[in-house]
Amino acid sequence: MQKKKWAIATGAIVVGALAIGAATWRYARYGGQINALGVDLRQPAAYVATPSLTALSRDLVKAPVLRELLTEDFVFYYEAHEDKLGLAGAIKRVAYEHETTFTDDLMALALDQPAEVALWADDRGAARHWALAMTRGALAKAIQGLGSIAAKDKQLTLVAEVPLTAFGLQSVPVYALSLSPRRTLAIASRGNRVVVLSDPGLLFDNERSPDPEASKVLAKLLSGDDGDQGLWRQHFGLAAPGTRHTLVAGGPLLALGYHRFMPALQALRVEVAPGGAGLRSWVKQGAAWPASPxxxxxxxxxxxxxxxxxxxxxxxxxxxxxxxxxxxxxxxxxxxxxxxxxxxxxxxxxxxxxxxxxxxxxxxxxxxxxxxxxxxxxxxxxxxxxxxxxxxxxxxxxxxxxxxxxxxxxxxxxxxxxxxxxxxxxxxxxxxxxxxxxxxxxxxxxxxxxVAVAAPAQIAELMKRETLAVLPREQGGMRQAAETQLLPRLADFGKLPAAQAVPQGQPDAQGWVALDWRPLSATTAVP
Structure with missing residues (x-):
């Protein structure tokens, strides 16, 4: 029965990959505010709420349908991602050189607890900008002690104090942690709350001045109020995070730049049970969809x-x-x-x-x-x-x-x-x-x-032919990798039954309606 829900794989893989492995440029490469490119930190293009970032990729591999498409290499990729390794190395180096309260298990502690991740598209339409918000007492305390280190460390610097007094909070220091020539994180904490941004440019402009609207978002994320902290969930009309991994892709991201013509499509949501025990999906409608085509x-x-x-x-x-x-x-x-x-x-x-x-x-x-x-x-x-x-x-x-x-x-x-x-x-x-x-x-x-139908056998045939067409035999290494890694996965994918995504009942107050994935019947003869 679980195989009938194969099509959820696409949304889960895409949104999950975005959530874990986004890559962007360094702060110094931005010629102005990222917000000038249309990034609004209040309105993510995609969103992930997870009880454990570490468990997310592992549970995706174990989930129905996904376990037939993904291998442990999917988990190993994110376990050994260069950003994660760079962060672990930076923590160990800072701890060793400056004798801080950082410990080797600090990162494991941070990643094995609940977190929310929001993602935004860059000027090319790919969701490469991201922000992570979490409640971590030990991590927040360690971050709040970085002031003396930042003054004498090449990898860690204080960007600026962001004034939050207009929002009922004190100013908070925001630190830039350089992991590599391609990655610089921005980190801020207050109380037991921690916010990490994929680039300081999400919060500051080219002159290191805080963007007023971005500062408001930072204030809410660092607030002790659950309602303020949940502004990303409120944007998508979601309840408080539970024990499942929740992955959401917004309508503008799904519509590939044509969302203004399709405002009825507001978001797609996938939930993965702990341990990969099950998958469920929903679509968010802004208005009733027209008659079937x-x-x-x-x-x-x-x-x-x-x-x-x-x-x-x-x-x-x-x-x-x-x-x-x-x-x-x-x-x-x-x-x-x-x-x-x-x-x-x-x-x-x-x-x-x-x-x-x-x-x-x-x-x-x-x-x-x-x-x-x-x-x-x-x-x-x-x-x-x-x-x-x-x-x-x-x-x-x-x-x-x-x-x-x-x-x-x-x-x-x-x-x-x-x-x-x-x-x-x-x-x-x-x-x-x-x-x-x-x-x-x-x-x-x-x-x-x-709302959609798909046939894995046809998709596998199409993708195999298109892949080999752009990888001639002259490109031996790439073609061999495709033949040994991709084509077997496509063959497994092609064995799954054709399915249709059927809305169940009426949308809830937030516009979400559950999708039931049913098999397609055999094509009948038509007079």
Whole structure:
């Protein structure tokens, strides 16, 4: 039964890896505030609450489904991570050279207790910035005694005193601990509370002046009030941490920069029981999702997810410019309403998904469609109209014609649906499904209304082919590593059954609704 919940693995692995192994630059490399890049310490992109950071990777390896995909190498990687080893070495050196109250087991004490980790995306969209908050009496006391050391230590320095008097607290010293040329941590403590940031730039600007809004967050995290300490949990609408590992990815992170168009998708949450005894998952909805798109999509996708697009927002954004392109966008976007989806298929490629959206009213003119596609296409690509499909000649992509830099895409309306893919075969198959001449995903979900479906066998096939395609035999070392390490894991992954994620009941007061992972039925013949 537990195998049916295989798809939770993706969210757990991604968010768990982000929580444990984020890597950033040194403080000196920032040319100004990180907040200038859009980081708001009050609103994390992802969040982890764990009863033990040390146990997190070990429990992921033991969890259902994950234990079939991960090996002990996953645990060993984080046990021997350079940041962890650097921190342990720094603690031992400081203890030896300055005869402090630090002990060799201080780090083990810090990592084997409950903690909260928040993560933020950098300007490239990867969640590389992080902050750790915890209640550690012994560790906090040791940190509060660093003042005399920082004045004469090359690796440990006092950045500044951050004034918190406006928040009812005294100023707190913030120390920078350099672990390597690529990593400098910022550390602060008050009472029995400790906060560690992945870089001093999360709190200070280029002139080492505390950022006012970041200082407010630091004050709350160091506060003795449980409500203030829980500002990250409140952001995601979560209760106080329990005995399970809780991993959350916010909607903006999941939407890859397109969250404004999909505000209904607010977050995805996964919980891992102690010892890896079980997995549970939830999705947080900001509004009711539109009707299911599954009847319009060809059966047997590798992975497919509904996109809760807010077309009112899309109309405002896409039709707000000027010129011919804006006019075409304005006319095209009026056609869209209701559900949308994106799907990948095992016999296609990773960069050629099928995109679809529901339509209403008469189709825009051919000229409008052409202007829309010229806006959609990358620079250097040209539009070539066809009887059944519109073609794109672009300076990239796989060789599907005599011209190695060209491939055929299709953009069409079929009934009440707009269809687009760089692989015209997927659009043709979708047309067949809409006309009921080919099985659709709706034929396999048993009357349910899932938010996503996935087939491990198809995903494994797709990932294997794409991996080997970018690792030619000339790259012997990398290809051998992929063949010996990755491909066996993909083979195990491919043995898991196809599944669908079905919301259970109504969302709670915070918008969270539990997901039930059910098997997909076999594709039936369609008249």
């Amino acid at each position: 599954w009847a319009a999509l060809p059966a047997q996708p590798a992975a497919c997810t509904a996109l809760p697009v807010d077309w009112a927002v899309a109309r405002t954004v896409l039709a707000g410019g000027s010129g011919d392109a804006s006019s075409a966008l304005g006319e095209m976007v009026q056609s869209f309403d209701g559900p949308a989806a994106v799907c990948w298929y095992g016999k296609s490629q990773l960069h050629t998904p099928l995109l679809m959206a529901h339509a209403k009213g008469p189709a825009p003119s051919a000229a409008t469609q052409e202007a829309f596609m010229q806006w959609w296409l990358p620079k250097g690509a040209t539009w070539q109209a066809g009887d059944k499909a519109a073609g794109i000649k672009a300076p990239y992509g796989t060789q599907k014609q005599a011209d190695a830099s060209a491939y055929r895409a299709a953009f069409r309306r079929a009934g009440d649906w707009w269809l687009f893919s760089p692989d015209e075969a997927l659009v043709a198959k979708a047309e067949e499904a809409i006309a009921r001449r080919y099985p659709s995903i709706a034929d396999t979900v048993g009357g349910a209304s899932p």
